[in-house]
Amino acid sequence: MSADLVSDDLWERVAPLPPARAPRRHRYPGRLPADDRAALRGIVYVLRKSVGWRDVPAKLVGCSGVTAWRRLRDWTEAGVWPRLHEVLLAELRRDGLLEMDDAAIDASHVRALKGGSHTGPSPVDRARPGSKHHLIVDRNGTPLAVSLTSGNRHDVTQLMPLLDAMPRIRGLRGRPRHRPRRLFADRGYDFDKYRRLVRARGITPKIARRGALHGSGLGKTRWVVERTFAWLHQFKRLRIRYEIRADLHLGLLPLACSIICLRRLKPSF
Incomplete structure (x- = not known):
């Protein structure tokens, strides 16, 4: 199920887009951040199932729902989703599908x-x-x-x-x-x-x-x-x-549009 949420085709297009994290401290580095792909699985899980963020099954997606929400917030503020949509539109045009x-x-x-x-x-x-x-x-x-x-x-x-x-x-x-x-x-x-x-x-x-x-x-x-x-x-x-935050709902819209574009580009997705 977790593999179905974020396919390799989707992840290889998302992976280059998030901003780089700040370097970790040498002493007392703290807890390791959750994997970006796991956070994306949590976001897509909520997008598809519409469960509460605290109800995201951490064992299924690989991180907590709160972590997925924070990553959605950070990536939305960084403009990741419109860039992802633009990348997929360019691929559709290249293949004559637009x-x-x-x-x-x-x-x-x-x-x-x-x-x-x-x-x-x-x-x-x-x-x-x-x-x-x-x-x-x-x-x-x-x-x-x-x-x-x-x-x-x-x-x-x-x-x-x-x-x-x-x-x-x-x-x-x-x-x-x-x-x-x-x-x-x-x-x-x-x-x-x-x-x-x-x-x-x-x-x-x-x-x-x-x-x-x-x-x-x-x-x-x-x-x-x-x-x-x-x-x-x-x-x-x-x-x-x-x-409640309009920017987060608006962030989910281009993500959904990107998945629709990927389905057209990769009919098996």
Whole structure:
């Protein structure tokens, strides 16, 4: 089971990214730090099972849940997870598995049981505290960028920030790719102001019009983002937000996106 949590394929991409530890003292060095791979197993265990950090089985993952939480905190502050996501996107582009000409964007509500920053009264959950996951994907549903806001923020407010957050994806000779040619979105993004902003970046907006009849044909391309949300929320820790600290919940999002990318790169993962 522990080997399944962090495969060799995942670990060889994560291992170079964490910051180097401070050198240990020569006298009274103290207890040896937990192994990084064991800490990652603890993080992935919580991401998949959504148990409390103190309930992580130390014998299974190789370290305590508190140690895994501290490593999640440190690696999130060091920016490990976005770099991991960018590495995997570059590999997908190198192998011809990334189709960025078309991209789709959408948002999904999650309940926030403990409150914290980036939470607000959810309009779809009787004003209970909630957050929103905002996601942009390529034509195949590969996650390109993800963000977190309070549950009462309008979807369209994250349209431009998500486009700007897309990493410069390498993998092929020439300039890195960081913009799609066409962007598909539902009626929640139907504002002419944002159409103009999207066109100013050289992207053709394909946004459904409010009041228009269904059957425009945009759903044939836009549905992939809904499927990616289903993949993302298979990680039980992301279905409901338990972390009070928004940065830690946001750290788990690109880690989950990276695992989704690795599954596309290595179908057996």
